[in-house]
Amino acid sequence: xxxxxxxxxELPTGDFDAFIFDCDGTLADSxxxxxxxxxxxxxxxxxxxxxxxxxxxxxxxxxxxxxxxxELHGTAMDIDATVADKQARYLDAVHAVTPVGIVYDIANQSxxxxxxxxxxxxxxxxVERTLTAIGALDWFDAVVCAExxxxxKPAPDPFLEAARRLAVEPARCLVFEDTVPGIQxxxxxxxxxxxxxDRDLAES
Numbered sequence: 001x002x003x004x005x006x007x008x009x010e011l012p013t014g015d016f017d018a019f020i021f022d023c024d025g026t027l028a029d030s031x032x033x034x035x036x037x038x039x040x041x042x043x044x045x046x047x048x049x050x051x052x053x054x055x056x057x058x059x060x061x062x063x064x065x066x067x068x069x070x071e072l073h074g075t076a077m078d079i080d081a082t083v084a085d086k087q088a089r090y091l092d093a094v095h096a097v098t099p100v101g102i103v104y105d106i107a108n109q110s111x112x113x114x115x116x117x118x119x120x121x122x123x124x125x126x127v128e129r130t131l132t133a134i135g136a137l138d139w140f141d142a143v144v145c146a147e148x149x150x151x152x153k154p155a156p157d158p159f160l161e162a163a164r165r166l167a168v169e170p171a172r173c174l175v176f177e178d179t180v181p182g183i184q185x186x187x188x189x190x191x192x193x194x195x196x197x198d199r200d201l202a203e204s
């Protein structure tokens with residue numbers, strides 16, 4: 001059953017030549033799984049990842065997450081091993097991920113009518129498996145992942161790379177995002193954006 005706890009405001013007026021979607025928490029209701037698998041991988045190494053901190057770091061690359069946790073808590077978790085462990089746990093369970101219905105419907109109704117891309121902070125094999133799980137992998141003209149740019153959100157790099165691959169001016173792109181860093185990245189890229197909110201997080 002597609003969750004109905006998500007909300008988006010009315011879309012901005014005006015013509016757009018492209019829609020750019022974040023993946024996790026925007027197209028796919030995958031953030032709870034990402035968090036639980038991070039906690040499992042970090043817990044194995046005696047680390048700690050508060051839920052509020054996890055969500056505030058939306059769009060941050062996996063290696064950056066472990067490095068910043070080490071700095072924050074004075075731990076010495078092996079970065080590569082921790083990320084690999086987390087990814088393996090996520091891939092084992094990704095088949096159960098469901099779409100964010102309200103955004104999924106917009107993408108489904110728009111495919112073939114407007115250029116579309118995904119711009120994610122996740123690694124490609126995780127993003128592609130997530131999009132496959134919700135039946136949307138072949139909907140997009142470009143899928144931009146962590147391997148494709150230098151600076152993650154809130155830097156504009158992911159969205160600018162998506163616009164480049166779509167051959168669309170940034171000002172003509174509309175971004176769908178679920179995190180403040182993602183919205184900041186869209187603004188820095190010169191794009192309008194729509195914030196996807198999760199009622200469960202707002203009430204927690």
